[in-house]
Amino acid sequence: MLPWEFSEDDLKDSLEYYPDNTIDEIRATLVAFSYSSYYVPAMALLVIYCLFVGLILADGILGCLPRRAVPRWIRAHVMEAPLATKKHHVAVGAGVIRLPLRLQSIVVGGLFLATFVPIFCFYRRANPDLYYDHAWEAHLRSLLDRTAMISTGLLPLVIVTATRRALPSVSGIDFGNAMVYHRWLARFCAIHGLIHGIGWSVSEGLRGHYKKEFKDPYWNWGCAAIAMFMGLVFLSIRQLRVKAYEVFIALHVILALFSLVTLYFHVKLIDYAAWMYFTWVVEIAAAIWGLDRLVRWINKAYLSAGTSFSQPLTQAVVTAHGSDIYRMRVHLGASKVQPLIGGQQASLLSRFRLSPINKLSAGTSVRLTIPRLQFWSDHPFTVIDAGLVNGAESQGYVDLLIRSADGMTKQLATLLQSSDDKALEAGSGTAVDRTMNVVLEGPYGHWHSSVVKHDDVLLFAGGVGITFCLPIFVQAAAQSDARCKLVWAIRDFDIVDSVADQLIRLDEVLRAAGPRSSKPKIELRVTAGEFFDKAKEEVAEGVAELKHSATDSDNALSKASSSASSTPIPSPPDEKAEYVEAKKIESSSKRLTALAARLSGSMDLVAVHGRPSKRVADHFEPHSDRTAAVIACGPASLCDDTREGAIFALRKGEWRDVEYVEECFDW
Ligand SMILES: Cc1cc2nc3c(=O)[nH]c(=O)nc-3n(C[C@H](O)[C@H](O)[C@H](O)COP(=O)(O)OP(=O)(O)OC[C@H]3O[C@@H](n4cnc5c(N)ncnc54)[C@H](O)[C@@H]3O)c2cc1C
Structure with missing residues (x-):
């Protein structure tokens, strides 16, 4: 049974509550309520999912087509153009918001309309309405159901756009692009959750039940879920994120996990047939996240396994060039590396990361963990060179160039400075080598063969x-x-x-x-x-x-x-x-x-x-x-x-x- 459908048993049950009304009046009330509360948001979600799948397909297909397949003016004025001024990466609005490109804005605009239009229209009410005396009560109730359904329904999309493996494996969409949609979808999801929470609080307050609700576990799980959503959105504000990126990432993952758990119990404890689907939606979101993590761990294990029991992790040699530039050479088996010169050119299909064990090539990025410096977090770096070691055909390498900032990379600088202070004196150009264990994950991004x-x-x-x-x-x-x-x-x-x-x-x-x-x-x-x-x-x-x-x-x-x-x-x-x-x-x-x-x-x-x-x-x-x-x-x-x-x-x-x-x- 679909969320907006009801059975003859529901009708019969209602007869007990409304003995003075005819079965047709009860049916009309149920039909109007189901339409307003469940059918409209379900259709909105269908539109959102179709838009999203369309986006993935379009991105994948466009990536494989020759450029001439798209007229030049569309590329110049829509696909590659910034929204208004030239600013896209440079944030506007006191440095808080990064404007999407024009095409991204059209997609975000479409998602916005599909998400928010249902808040304002398509309300129906039966006459007589057996549930509510006033129209505003009926509409408020439907509004709260709609925002709950849309917020929960957006969750799998929010999660999938944040995955590093799941989305790129079915679409060529790159991570930076996916992040634009992730942020906007997450904001829409949180706003709907917030409206739902505030609306129910007002509604229960007006009925004098507000305090009593806190005795009900489903209510408390719901409050916790909204708190998690708001925490996620607040901590993602650009200024905070950039200030302490590692803290941001750690909190983001923890809060995202708690959001899933709290929302799951909130929905599950409602114990109403229409909501059963939404426990599945949360389970699907969690499964996507779990699968992505699993594939990432397999990828890490594959790339980072050492050669023997005594050397369990792959090794890297770091050379300092001046006081803040480090070149790191990571030694890997030749089969894990796509050489830059003399290697096969990456195919168009390489943008789809169908397998967890793609070769690392120059121009793509890897996520690097240096366990002795920071075992809990990884950092993205672009592979500047990849190749095979001369005279040892089974051995390959990838090179990274790292500029030290304030966190893990600064610790790396300190470690190297402690190796040989004098050689690192500014401008000496003397190289200092140091060997260390590293964990790699990747490749991310793709080689732009075109x-x-x-x-x-x-x-x-x-x-x-x-x-x-x-x-x-x-x-x-x-x-x-x-x-x-x-x-x-x-x-x-x-x-x-x-x-x-x-x-x-x-x-x-x-x-x-x-x-x-x-x-x-x-x-x-x-x-x-x-x-x-x-x-x-x-x-x-x-x-x-x-x-x-x-x-x-x-x-x-x-x-x-x-x-x-x-x-x-x-x-x-x-x-x-x-x-x-x-x-x-x-x-x-x-x-x-x-x-x-x-x-x-x-x-x-x-x-x-x-x-x-x-x-x-x-x-x-x-x-x-x-x-x-x-x-x-x-x-x-x-x-x-x-x-x-x-x-x-x-x-x-x-x-x-x-x-x-x-x-x-x-x-
Ligand atoms: C796709 C990509 C490729 C990159 N390639 C290179 C490269 O080849 N060489 C290079 O020197 N730098 C590169 N960077 C930047 C590099 O990732 C950061 O300088 C590094 O993570 C800083 O780490 P930290 O702990 O020392 O810095 P912090 O001082 O803690 O942070 C400095 C800034 O680095 C960014 N940052 C920190 N941690 C992360 C993280 N885990 N994920 C994403 N961004 C983070 C944040 O914007 C932060 O504001 C790349 C970044 C990206 C996104």
């Missing part, structure tokens, strides 16, 4: 965002004849040092491949100013000559080195800060020049001061019969600016097609 097929490939990396951009740059340069340019905003040279080996390997591949129509170009954009501004002071002092100009970029590199080599070095300890700074400049310039010299001219490496332009036409000459890919990874503002530049080029038709891909390190 972007390396374009005629022009333009990449913008901000600092450690190079982890996402470099593998694409390497693939595009090594396996196609595309015009490739990587614009990399950096604060100092340490981070460039950390990828030098990878650039040198690319250089070897390019040399072996022979001449190409245009040299790949790397433009280092030094944004912090220390490096170039200091050098500029030297110019003023007549020590050396360095142009502090973006236009003179091609000469800047060699001039930087000549400037730095003659930097006067104050003697420590009196002027320690300047001494360290001067050492840093000197060392940076030398290393930059040395790296450029090792690149044998197969690609251009230039260093320029200041922020780069995000207009595509400022980097490549536009061509209406060529296609371009624009890729961004870095701070929120860099991603938003780059999207704006790519959309501009797409709308203006400067290229036949412009594909924009981003990874913002910010969920």
